[in-house]
Amino acid sequence: MELLSAFEHGADGVIVVAGHAGGDRYPGATERVRRRVEQVRAMLKEVGVNPERLQYVEAADQGRAAMRAAMVDAVSRIASA
Amino acid sequence: LMWEWASMIVGERKPFDEIMEMIASFERVLVLGCGGCVTVCLTGGEKLADLLASQLRMATKAKGLERTVDVDCMTRQCDREFISNLKVDLKQYDAVLSMACGAGVQFMSDLFPEVIWLPGLNTTFLGYNRSPGVWEENCRGCGDCVLAWTGGLCPIARCSKSLINGTCGGTNKGKCEGSNDMDCVWYLIYERLKTRGKLNELRKMRAPRDWRKDRGAGVRRLTHQEMVEQEGKA
Numbered sequence: 001m002e003l004l005s006a007f008e009h010g011a012d013g014v015i016v017v018a019g020h021a022g023g024d025r026y027p028g029a030t031e032r033v034r035r036r037v038e039q040v041r042a043m044l045k046e047v048g049v050n051p052e053r054l055q056y057v058e059a060a061d062q063g064r065a066a067m068r069a070a071m072v073d074a075v076s077r078i079a080s081a
Numbered sequence: 082l083m084w085e086w087a088s089m090i091v092g093e094r095k096p097f098d099e100i101m102e103m104i105a106s107f108e109r110v111l112v113l114g115c116g117g118c119v120t121v122c123l124t125g126g127e128k129l130a131d132l133l134a135s136q137l138r139m140a141t142k143a144k145g146l147e148r149t150v151d152v153d154c155m156t157r158q159c160d161r162e163f164i165s166n167l168k169v170d171l172k173q174y175d176a177v178l179s180m181a182c183g184a185g186v187q188f189m190s191d192l193f194p195e196v197i198w199l200p201g202l203n204t205t206f207l208g209y210n211r212s213p214g215v216w217e218e219n220c221r222g223c224g225d226c227v228l229a230w231t232g233g234l235c236p237i238a239r240c241s242k243s244l245i246n247g248t249c250g251g252t253n254k255g256k257c258e259g260s261n262d263m264d265c266v267w268y269l270i271y272e273r274l275k276t277r278g279k280l281n282e283l284r285k286m287r288a289p290r291d292w293r294k295d296r297g298a299g300v301r302r303l304t305h306q307e308m309v310e311q312e313g314k315a
Contacts, residue, residue, distance in 0.1 A: 001128060004135040043132065046097040047140040 003040045003054065013053040013078030015071065019061040030058065052081035089118035089209070090182045091216045092125060092202035094133065100178065101140060103199045107175035108147060110137065112201065113189075114154035115181035122216050125180030125202050127154035133180070133201065158185030164192065171196045206238075224294030224301060230282045232273035237295075239266035245290055 006014045016037050021030040034056060041051035055074035059066050094100075104110050112134040120126025134152040141148040151174070156163040158181035171177060176197040179186045183204040190198040206218035221238040227245060228235060237243045241251075241259045247267030251258030255268045274280050294301075 001131050001135070004132060004139075008135050008139050043136055047136045048143050049139065 003037075004043060007044065007049060007053070013055060013075070013081065015055045015057055015074045015078070017057045017060050017067075017071075020058050023061050034058075050081040053078055089121050089207070090184070090204060091122045091206050091208050091218070092119050092182050092204045094124050094129070094180075095201060095203055097136065097140075100133070100137070100199075100201060104137070104148070104176060104178060107197070108149070109174045109176075110148060110150045111169060111171070111174040111177045112137070112150060112152050113158070113177050113179050113181075114152070115158045115179070115185050116154055117157040117159065117181070117185070119180060119182060119185075119202060122210070125182075127152075130154055130180050133178075157181075159188045161192070221295070225291055230285070230287075231270045232277065232279070232282075234266050234270045234273060236266050236270065239264070245287070 003014055003016070016033060018024070018030045018033050021034075024030045037054060037056045041054050044051045044054060055077055057067075057070045057074050059070040062070075095103075112130045114120070114127045114130030115125050116127065120129075123129065130152050134150045137148075137150045141150065151169065153167060153169045155166040158179060171193055172195075174196070176199055177189070178199045178201045179189060180201045181189070182202065183200065186198050186200050190196075207220040207222060208216050208218040211217045219235055219238050221235070221243070223237045226235075227237070236245055236247060240247055241257055241263070242249060244267065248265055248271070249267075252265040252268055253261075255265055257263040257265045271280070271283070274282055
């Protein structure tokens with residue numbers, strides 16, 4: 001709900017950040033988040049919003065440089081969506 | 082892990098475009114979730130009502146239209162007892178998009194006939210949650226239950242032909258000829274009865290089924306006479 005709400009209130013894009021699957025503190029959580037993001041992407045498509053405006057980054061546990069690169073990439077995808 | 086199975090009326094949300102078309106001529110719309118069965122099957126509860134309302138607001142805005150879309154949720158939309166759950170005044174809305182099953186929509190429509198009620202869901206079947214995210218039909222509400230001699234497996238709902246003398250010639254290594262994803266319930270029945278040593282159940286002659294109990298005589302009704310009298314006195 002929070003993801004859709006951000007778009008409804010005018011966000012250009014949303015980036016969901018997770019650790020890589022298997023490395024998450026709660027087993028299965030990353031996979032669940034990934035699926036939830038897909039669900040919301042489908043919902044955005046239904047209302048005519050480019051689903052690329054919702055980005056998913058799986059690099060939270062891979063160090064600062066990797067994280068920065070992933071975020072820059074996600075932002076550029078949102079900008080070109 | 083043991084998955085907790087739950088049975089219920091199952092529905093699926095109508096296609097978004099169909100919903101948009103239904104509310105096209107209304108400027109004040111309420112999306113009303115139902116906290117009963119459709120919450121459990123993740124289609125019509127408070128959370129899904131919230132999501133749909135948000136989608137409708139976004140789509141409305143994208144089309145440059147003027148429309149307010151609010152949300153509310155009742156414990157159940159099929160029981161007078163829960164009307165007091167309503168936090169909004171229905172008269173404020175041009176239409177209410179109910180996220181309940183067909184019974185709930187009609188119940189609310191009967192109680193508030195001055196309000197325009199629209200179905201947000203397609204009510205699909207009686208069934209249960211087989212595994213996370215998967216619901217499957219297992220009861221047709223046929224009015225003449227045979228589970229006692231079919232090993233607790235319903236051939237009316239779970240056989241493509243609703244046969245009561247299966248298997249048919251289309252059974253295929255335990256699957257139905259209609260789809261490889263679908264078990265042949267008569268195969269399952271046979272195996273279960275064999276395990277129980279009750280295959281003789283299938284050799285018994287049974288009277289022809291009375292299909293009139295399955296909608297053959299029109300709208301079905303359950304009456305508890307003792308309750309009817311009680312209500313009359315009150």
